[in-house]
Amino acid sequence: MRLLNLLSKTELTVSDLTHILGQSQPRVSRHLKLLTEAGLITRFREGAWVFYKLVRPPKTNGPGDPDQSSRDYLSPSLAAALVDLIPQNDITVLRDLDRLEAVKQRRAAVAAAYFAENADEWSRIRSLYVSEADVEAAIRELLENEKFGFLLDIGTGTGRILEVLSDRFDEGVGIDLSHEMLGIARANIERVGLPNTYVRFADLYALPFENDSVDLVTIHHVLHFLEEPANAISEAARVLKPGGKILIADFAPHDVEFLRDEHAHRRLGFDDKEIAGWFEDCGLQSAKTCHLMADAENLDTEQNLTVTLWLGCRETSTVRRLPLEQAS
Ligand SMILES: C[S@@+](CC[C@H](N)C(=O)[O-])C[C@H]1O[C@@H](n2cnc3c(N)ncnc32)[C@H](O)[C@@H]1O
CATH class of the missing domain: 1.10.10.10 (Winged helix-like DNA-binding domain superfamily/Winged helix DNA-binding domain)
Structure with a gap:
């Protein structure tokens, strides 16, 4: 008992x-x-x-x-x-x-120590683009007032998107391949007391979900780390219900090389056409796009990052999967 x-x-x-x-x-x-x-x-x-x-x-x-x-x-x-x-x-x-x-509390302390260790680096990256609060407000606005049954946050990290959209879903799951991140996400979910929300260890290229089972997929600042972003989108499309939505947030094309050298970014941003092409390849329609630029006064023009939000919707017909070599 x-x-x-x-x-x-x-x-x-x-x-x-x-x-x-x-x-x-x-x-x-x-x-x-x-x-x-x-x-x-x-x-x-x-x-x-x-x-x-x-x-x-x-x-x-x-x-x-x-x-x-x-x-x-x-x-x-x-x-x-x-x-x-x-x-x-x-x-x-x-x-x-x-x-x-x-x-x-011990879990929360581990999380705090991890953040403290990385705080300088994160603020350095954040200072290059519009504030997190503005990005999060834009995400909520783009989704209008729609309420989703099941939300899947891919590469959930600290679980922030689950928290930001907590009033927009009945059940929310974040997946990630990092135990450290999942530990922090778990501590955050408990701290905020999010109901029907949990995180799981899983690879975004092989999601542990059935076809046609998710109402909203979010992929926030994950694609630029990936070897095969197109495959990640195609796997996300597989689990989306017909009519389900996908929201991607990532950088527009840029040339801030230190992100590649020091922060393991594989891709220096994505342009709208590239994302629209990947959407189309796996049966997703581009619904809305939003560009968020850093404040002009904070801007070091050599190094500024635009965050783009891409909203797609799964067509009601079957998802077409890309052959791997074509996708990569
Ligand atoms: C920069 S973090 C973004 C976290 C979160 N989405 C956010 O915006 O706060 C990228 C996350 O993607 C996760 N990730 C990278 N490759 C992955 C994979 N193959 N499967 C699942 N998660 C992955 C990393 O572990 C990391 O937590």
């Missing part, structure tokens, strides 16, 4: 749970195995780490949690009913929750 209670609050590893409960790892693992077999909790792997969480009802109208089988509709209600029976003012439960809070 203590395990169920903790896993109803957040996703935790065996090592988190061992620490919180003050019990041996084999013992905790054994109970987790039994609870998993009973269908009350579910586990998912993220690299070398395995996380556990309480099962929850699958969505009827989206892909739901990719790690959870939708076969069982009974267990989620049973799990929720059991958690409801746990007195939250019980002394043992209160102590567990205190220790859980300490685990969360």
